Amino acid sequence: MKQSMRLDKLLAHTGYGSRSEIKALVKHGAVRLNGKPVKDSGVQVNPERDQVTVNGETVQYREFIYLMLNKPQGVISATEDARERTVLDLLDEQYSHFAPFPVGRLDKDTEGLLLLTNDGKLAHQLLSPRKHVPKTYFAEVEGAVTEEDGESFREGVTLDDGYVTMPGRLTILRQGDPAAGIVSKIELTIMEGKFHQVKRMFQAVGKRVVFLKRISMGPLLLDEYLLPGEYRELTQEELLQLQRAGIGENA
Structure with a gap:
């Protein structure tokens, strides 16, 4: 059961304005609690038991949001940046008061699945190195990717800084032909997320x-109907699967 909270905090969290704007709404009689006009914006309310209305509209409280974004190229996985456009700039204003953030990051020139949420606990669980949550990428690669490359990835390869990766699983969808200018197409699943x-x-x-x-x-699979730059909220089933992945020992 959710604990009680200040009314102005609940209304601010659901997008009804700043605390000063909410005070003005209360002053003008626009806010009602269980059918009665509110006189104090700091009154305690329980989001599960109490009914709050603003100008006759019932306030629908929720603590967390979970968005699946098909990140386009050219935007960065950050909450703010002085020079670059960020993934948050792609969202409608209705989500801004939740203060979502990207779970992990994709490079500026990388596309695809990015989870945006304000659920810090779930984000921590999904990103924890101890959880080994797998991530799968589609890539086009110059040169002929071979089964020998797949064996190298299964054993773990040494990166340019000396770090040896955990085993990765390579699937060759099309072997490239450098002489003909044909790139290889592959899928690679890794269990970590180094730079x-x-x-x-x-x-x-x-x-x-x-x-x-x-x-x-x-x-969580990228929705094939989401174009780059588009997003949607997770379904309840997708969220439950993610939560299981975050707490599972073998996630």
Whole structure:
């Protein structure tokens, strides 16, 4: 059961304005608690038991949001930046008061699945190195990606800084032909998220990634109907699967 909270905090959290704006709403009799006009914006309310209305509209309280974004190229995985456009700039204003943030990051030139939420506990669980939540990427790679590369990834490759990766699973969708200018198409599943990891893993075997897109994170699959830059809220089933992945021992 949710604990009680100040009315002005609840209304601010559900997008009805700043505390001063909410005080003005209360002063003008626009806010009612269980059918009665509110006189004090600091009164305690219980979001589950009490009914709050503003100008006759019932306030629907929720603590967390969970958004699946198909991140486009050219935006950065950050909450704010003085020079670059961020993933939060893609969201409608109705989500801004929740203060969501990206769970992990994708490089500026990488597309694909990015989870945005304000649920810090779930984000921590999904990103924890101890959880080993798998992430799968689709990539186009210059050169002929071979089964020998797949064996190298299964054993773990040494990156340019000396770090040895955990085993990765490589699936070759199309083997490239450098002489004909045909790139390889692959899927790679990794269990960690080092800086530029997929690109650096291919560098370690003498190849170069020219296009990269994340298509899954744990049980969460990128919605194929989301165009780059589009997003939607997770379904209840998707959220439950993610929560299980975050707490599972073998996630």
